[in-house]
Amino acid sequence: MSKNTDEVLGHADESDGIEEYDNPLPDWWIGLFFLTIIWGVWHIADWHFITPTSNEAHYEAEMAAAAEQWPDLGKKAERDDSPETLALGKELYTANCVACHMADLSGGIGPNLKDSEWIHGGDYESVVNTLTNGVAAKGMPAWGPVLGPKKVAALASYVLSENTGEAPAAPAEEPAAAPEGGAEGTPTDVEAGPADGKAIFEKNCVACHKADLSGLVGPNLKDDEWIHGGSLEEIVATITNGVPEKGMISWKTQLSDEEIAAVAKYVFEYED
Amino acid sequence: MNVHVTQPETQGSAAPAVDYDEKIVKQFFTATVVWALVGMLAGVWVALQLAWWPANLDNPYTTFGRLRPLHTNAVIFAFAGNTVFLGIYHSMQRLLKTRMFSDALSQFHFWGWQLIIVAAALTLPFGHTQSKEYAELIWPIDIAIAVVWVVFAINFFGTIAIRKVKHLYVAIWFYMSFVLTVAVLHIVNNLSLPVSFTKSYPIYSGMTDALVQWWYGHNAVAFFLTTPFLGLMYYYLPKAANRPVFSYRLSIIHFWSLVFLYIWAGPHHLLYSALPDWAQTVGAAFSIMLIAPSWGGMLNGLLTLRGAWDRVRTDPVLKFFVVAVSFYGMATFEGPMMSIRPVNGLAHFTNWVVGHVHSGALGWNGFMGFGILYFLAPRIFGRIAKPSWVETHFWLGTIGIVLYIVSMWSAGLTEGLMWRAVGEDGLLQYPNFVSIVDRLNLFYWIRFLGGAMYLVGAVMMAWNLWLTARGGGSPDAELPVAAPAK
Ligand code: HEM
Ligand code: HEM
Numbered sequence: 001m002s003k004n005t006d007e008v009l010g011h012a013d014e015s016d017g018i019e020e021y022d023n024p025l026p027d028w029w030i031g032l033f034f035l036t037i038i039w040g041v042w043h044i045a046d047w048h049f050i051t052p053t054s055n056e057a058h059y060e061a062e063m064a065a066a067a068e069q070w071p072d073l074g075k076k077a078e079r080d081d082s083p084e085t086l087a088l089g090k091e092l093y094t095a096n097c098v099a100c101h102m103a104d105l106s107g108g109i110g111p112n113l114k115d116s117e118w119i120h121g122g123d124y125e126s127v128v129n130t131l132t133n134g135v136a137a138k139g140m141p142a143w144g145p146v147l148g149p150k151k152v153a154a155l156a157s158y159v160l161s162e163n164t165g166e167a168p169a170a171p172a173e174e175p176a177a178a179p180e181g182g183a184e185g186t187p188t189d190v191e192a193g194p195a196d197g198k199a200i201f202e203k204n205c206v207a208c209h210k211a212d213l214s215g216l217v218g219p220n221l222k223d224d225e226w227i228h229g230g231s232l233e234e235i236v237a238t239i240t241n242g243v244p245e246k247g248m249i250s251w252k253t254q255l256s257d258e259e260i261a262a263v264a265k266y267v268f269e270y271e272d
Numbered sequence: 273m274n275v276h277v278t279q280p281e282t283q284g285s286a287a288p289a290v291d292y293d294e295k296i297v298k299q300f301f302t303a304t305v306v307w308a309l310v311g312m313l314a315g316v317w318v319a320l321q322l323a324w325w326p327a328n329l330d331n332p333y334t335t336f337g338r339l340r341p342l343h344t345n346a347v348i349f350a351f352a353g354n355t356v357f358l359g360i361y362h363s364m365q366r367l368l369k370t371r372m373f374s375d376a377l378s379q380f381h382f383w384g385w386q387l388i389i390v391a392a393a394l395t396l397p398f399g400h401t402q403s404k405e406y407a408e409l410i411w412p413i414d415i416a417i418a419v420v421w422v423v424f425a426i427n428f429f430g431t432i433a434i435r436k437v438k439h440l441y442v443a444i445w446f447y448m449s450f451v452l453t454v455a456v457l458h459i460v461n462n463l464s465l466p467v468s469f470t471k472s473y474p475i476y477s478g479m480t481d482a483l484v485q486w487w488y489g490h491n492a493v494a495f496f497l498t499t500p501f502l503g504l505m506y507y508y509l510p511k512a513a514n515r516p517v518f519s520y521r522l523s524i525i526h527f528w529s530l531v532f533l534y535i536w537a538g539p540h541h542l543l544y545s546a547l548p549d550w551a552q553t554v555g556a557a558f559s560i561m562l563i564a565p566s567w568g569g570m571l572n573g574l575l576t577l578r579g580a581w582d583r584v585r586t587d588p589v590l591k592f593f594v595v596a597v598s599f600y601g602m603a604t605f606e607g608p609m610m611s612i613r614p615v616n617g618l619a620h621f622t623n624w625v626v627g628h629v630h631s632g633a634l635g636w637n638g639f640m641g642f643g644i645l646y647f648l649a650p651r652i653f654g655r656i657a658k659p660s661w662v663e664t665h666f667w668l669g670t671i672g673i674v675l676y677i678v679s680m681w682s683a684g685l686t687e688g689l690m691w692r693a694v695g696e697d698g699l700l701q702y703p704n705f706v707s708i709v710d711r712l713n714l715f716y717w718i719r720f721l722g723g724a725m726y727l728v729g730a731v732m733m734a735w736n737l738w739l740t741a742r743g744g745g746s747p748d749a750e751l752p753v754a755a756p757a758k
Contacts, residue, residue, distance in 0.1 A: 008516055015441035016366040018507070019516035025525065029571060033529070033564035036608075040557035047553045054549045070698030146703035 089158025599635020
């Protein structure tokens with residue numbers, strides 16, 4: 001059965017004693033080699049000449065198939081201010097956008113969406129475009145591939161229905177009392193005033209840290225792990241100055257010292 | 273019909289005594305063991321970071337992006353490189369019946385190479401890199417590599433020139449392809465214009481740069497991790513098995529087909545990229561044609577063991593070699609499959625590629641290296657301190673590889689499928705990238721476990737060889753490996 005001759009070539013003295021047989025190549029190995037050569041040649045011919053399947057052709061075929069299966073996907077949906085659509089928009093907004101734009105659209109990491117100032121245009125078309133494609137460089141995600149045109153339309157309709165066209169907040173609004181000395185300007189008096197820490201937290205912080213303080217975009221605030229220190233003073237400092245490079249907002253322009261002290265105390269003392 | 277040839281173990285040295293340079297062999301032996309530990313420790317560390325990020329120690333020098341190239345450079349150029357040099361300096365003197373051409377050049381090569389590795393370890397954590405994978409080192413180090421390589425080449429070809437035999441054994445051909453091709457690859461891919469002592473720009477741009485890079489990258493696999501190791505296999509496997517090589521004819525045919533086909537396969541790293549379509553197709557076609565030439569090497573290894581399989585069961589050196597050759601066969605089947613565009617579309621950018629890499633790296637390169645170290649130890653030191661540890665190392669390593677590869681296949685398929693999963697509404701089912709990464713965590717832990725076992729095996733080896741060299745251990749322990757040459 002075997003064609004192996006197992007005869008040594010006899011130059012072991014020239015290879016440190018290693019003998020070599022000169023057995024024929026196994027048939028299946030030769031077969032495999034020819035088969036892969038044919039496969040390779042056929043692959044080249046097929047890919048470029050027989051059923052030209054260039055990368056572009058592949059891409060177009062897949063897109064065409066998708067367009068047939070989901071005809072609405074590529075199209076933009078019209079603005080629709082019906083109560084159902086606005087309710088859907090609100091639901092989607094709460095689920096996806098509050099972390100950056102705040103529940104009342106007043107802005108945080110992302111800009112204010114209520115006022116008359118638009119970076120990328122405030123007409124329906126432009127808002128749909130911004131939502132669909134995002135602004136990758138500035139941190140606004142692209143929602144088109146995630147939510148699809150229908151949901152994007154509901155969101156755009158919702159955002160525009162909430163837009164009051166109010167004048168953008170003037171920089172002068174910054175509390176003049178913002179402590180001088182910036183980062184070091186931590187209020188020394190951390191006695192919580194009359195302000196209600198829980199209410200402030202729920203209005204401003206839940207989007208990122210969740211109502212039970214377990215954390216989402218921002219870290220968990222009820223465990224013992226503190227990135228920037230867990231004493232009351234340190235918490236006040238973190239809230240006051242923020243951690244801009246990680247996305248935690250500096251609240252000193254939006255909350256008064258008392259409010260910061262109150263919300264810090266709420267966080268510090270929080271128990272499930 | 274079986275002509276049984278017995279090769280007395282001593283035959284090599286029965287020839288008129290040649291005064292081989294054993295010092296350089298011992299030096300590369302030591303370097304191989306040391307860098308194995310360093311490179312694999314770095315591998316386990318980055319594996320841990322992927323499972324549990326605080327292991328990056330929260331400082332820039334030990335983050336993933338800087339330790340990962342340290343790992344790849346340490347295992348490829350330091351561990352695998354020194355393994356190959358060890359094998360070449362040991363086997364080529366014997367195969368050619370002559371001392372190396374020049375001891376001075378040997379020493380220059382050894383110390384130059386170790387210095388280059390130290391320079392790599394000192395620059396990469398500080399973020400000095402060319403940002404080309406497997407060619408990260410900055411230009412002054414690249415020039416040093418070129419100089420050391422040329423010195424090595426002179427010494428290597430000089431030794432061939434002064435050889436005392438006519439016939440060049442197959443291992444030598446494979447070594448030659450390594451010495452020549454790596455020089456060309458290294459120089460061409462690293463051509464760049466320095467703008468400061470630590471920074472340079474490649475002379476190629478855009479797609480040309482990418483193509484040159486992966487022509488290099490792929491052939492680094494071919495001519496640094498494959499052909500020299502095949503050369504080592506052709507010397508050490510028949511030596512350890514004490515059997516004739518299965519087929520001289522097969523060795524010629526698979527050698528030439530392998531080196532010819534490999535050079536063209538680089539574009540399989542750039543599928544679905546901006547590289548012209550036809551070049552991608554050629555890369556894929558040549559990769560498919562590589563299956564048989566690669567398996568030719570595996571076959572010649574495994575069939576050489578005909579008549580010695582009973583010894584495979586008891587001799588750990590042969591066990592290491594058999595597993596190495598088998599993983600080589602597996603990786604060289606998997607690779608061509610991954611070169612087919614639709615398959616690559618699923619595998620690319622996933623952990624599947626990492627699994628593929630390590631079935632070659634841990635299985636083929638690592639186990640060939642370990643086998644050679646254990647083969648040489650009794651021949652250099654006359655004994656091995658803890659024979660039973662060799663067996664333990666083998667099993668730790670084997671189970672470690674399996675855990676590593678299986679977890680990475682699972683992770684790769686999981687993420688590859690999740691990335692493309694589309695729901696009934698035609699939208700991505702997992703639009704949130706982090707939710708996919710989250711799913712991989714378990715696989716990352718399993719990989720870490722496998723890698724850690726592999727590392728523990730290597731530490732046992734290092735400890736064992738240290739005791740062996742120091743003369744510790746139980747001197748009359750029975751050798752698991754064939755008795756030393758006289
Ligand atoms: C203890 C054993 C080892 C462990 C735990 C390990 C772990 C790792 C990890 C975690 C990565 C990064 C993967 C990623 O980026 O997702 C990696 C990359 C790599 N390792 Fe290892 N490694 C080990 C041994 C080796 C050896 C011995 C070699 C070569 C001889 C090797 C060659 C490579 C290469 C080439 C890459 C880059 C892969 C790519 O870019 O796709 N590793 N290794
Ligand atoms: C015929 C043999 C082989 C072929 C055709 C082949 C093919 C491939 C392909 C298609 C990829 C994936 C590229 C991507 O999608 O990113 C790849 C990656 C890789 N393979 Fe292989 N492979 C072969 C054998 C081997 C062997 C034996 C080893 C190791 C000793 C190896 C080491 C690697 C490495 C290190 C990478 C990762 C490159 C990177 O950093 O992206 N390959 N190979």
